[in-house]
Amino acid sequence: MASSYTVLCAFHFLQSTWQWLWNSSSGIAGKDRLLFMSMLKELLFADSFEKLLAAKQRIDSNVKVQQNVKFRNRLQSYWERREEWCVNLRKDFITRGNNTNNYSEAAIRITKDIVFDRLKAYNSIQMFQFVTTTMDLYCKQRLLSLANNRLDNFVALRFTISGSTADTVSSHSIQATDSDDVFHVQSRTDNQQTWRVDLTVGTCTCPRGRNGQPRGHQLAASLKYKRHSLNKIPTSSVCAANCMPK
Ligand SMILES: [Zn+2]
16 A cells, blocks of 8 residues: 655755744743754754764753753654654655755746746636646757756756766676666775665665665666666767766
């Protein structure tokens, strides 16, 4: 049975925390605001479960936290919902490395600014017209841009070889397996550790790639064995196509 989870945007989580810290009703002294903010940031971005628990213990034993009932209560209510906002606790969700709701905000901005051309649709027929004509045209233009290798900065940096970390992965560390799209890549920092890259779903078992983030291991395997990857945009540049991992 399919299930879904609600996760909070890291940016809005911090924004609402900052607003609460500055609200006079929270009663937090000006000199303590930065300290409490940095504590929550530490919990939010802890990169392992052990570090998360250690940070929580440190915060609980902090004298200023113990003296401040309102912050302690807020921290407690946050902690009870930690699966929703601690980045480390959502590392197995296929978020493709996104911990904010930037994609949905960008989609709304494109719909309002480009598809609707900042005009208000007064009835459902007008709305239908915008969606079926302008939206269609917009999508065609975006696909044509990709086909012609005219990529915006965001796409170029994340989904192409030239802007990726693929060149930091040695081709000798990548081994094929019985499956066409699955590879084993030796860790750069620990010879005993091997990551499993699956190009079909665009994931890797390394800490950064497990949520589907486009990372060097996937791109390097895709380059070395000339396989399509869900996270890589095929290039029409001869230079990039011939650029093999060292
Ligand atoms: Zn990886």
